Amino acid sequence: MNTIFISGASRGIGLELTKQLLDRGDRIIAGCRNPREAGQLSLLKQAHVNLKVLDLDVDDENSVKNCFNQLNRNEECIDQLFNNAGIIDWRDLHEITPDSFTQVLRTNLRGAFLVMHHCLPCLKRSSNPWIYNMSSRLGSIELRGNTQLGGAIAYQCSKAGLNMLTKQAAIDLTEYGIKVASISPGWVKTEMGGENAKYEVSESVAKIIKVTDQLNPSQNGRFWGEDGAEIPW
Template identity: 40%
Template sequence: MPTIMITGANRGIGLELVRQCAADGWNVLACCRSPENAHDLNKLAAASVGKVTVYLLDVTNAAQRTALAAQLKGQPIDILFNSAGVSGSWSTQGFGQCQADEWLDVLNINVITPMLMMQDFAANVALSERKIIANMSSKMGSITDNTSGGSYVYRSSKAALNMVNKSAAHDLARKGISVVLLHPGWVRTDMGGPNGELSVEESVTALKRNLATVTLADSGRLIDIDGSTIAW
């Protein structure tokens, strides 16, 4: 069966992705910052009959990334799904409110660490049959779609991720790896809030449907929840 590696696997979309992929029979490498506190994820792993393995990984921790890459050397990974991300405080993202420290933290987690994860695990993806890297982006990172302004911290982080993804799509094509961006929709999570249009179950079902048809021709795309392309 295919293997998927998921960061931020302890909650929200990441956790639901673990749940659905395990139910489909996939081998799931579930990565999170504090496995000892990831109670829902640990329950899933215990009930998965060996399909879900939980790994310690703070994506911002270089030593942990290096150690995990060494541990998984030679392991084919069909899909590397960079789900871990943060929004920053929505109350400090209007014009005149932005603070450098918070902005840098968001850029580190949303832009730099997905790139470093791609660097560290591209060799595993290249060994697989599916050969897909999926980076969780957002329509809020689309310059074309920005008609309201504001949200400077989060918008800029996803716009930067989009460019990182585009460059990686070019650079990894020679290895046969497709590198795509996914918009999960407006989802009812801690980040999306209680008024989101989609449940995590609905979002992940659609994300999986989109991933199922990805080929090298899709590399570099920002894929909307309905499968269409978002101009970014």
């Protein structure tokens, strides 16, 4: 049984990861911005003793610190961190506002950094720790070169930055045995992905779990799709 921390567990991919990993017997610590408004997560908590829900707003460093201080006080060990919380603004360079650009980077990039940073003591207690940063093919600079698709400029920059965080953290954490990977879940039917997306959320999450289960240390510091294929940076 692994102990797995998931940020942004109130809905979408984070909630489904929580469900599927609990069902197979893992212990889940779910970070959630507004636990009282996360009805489905509360129902899961009633049914599973292996689910702990903690307040976590990745925009707020005090919230991130408080969350991991609680875990560190109990010398908790975290085997896997899913850095999943994220937001999108679909607007392009012409239309997006500077404030919205900043907010997307704050949540998707700075937020992921804060969670990784404050989670380190818990990860160092694991014998096989992994960090999975929930990225997107929209963050691949190389794939952008192959298409004229516009829009979502802040989101794409945030995920490209997240990919660099993956690459550099994998190097910085080598001596501690902590492995880091970027994962793209594909296009998924969530509030973010919309109803026309390719995958049902259950389908995407089953694929993500299969991919992360099969990663080995030689695949550290790389970017993987839900289909198991490597994605170029």
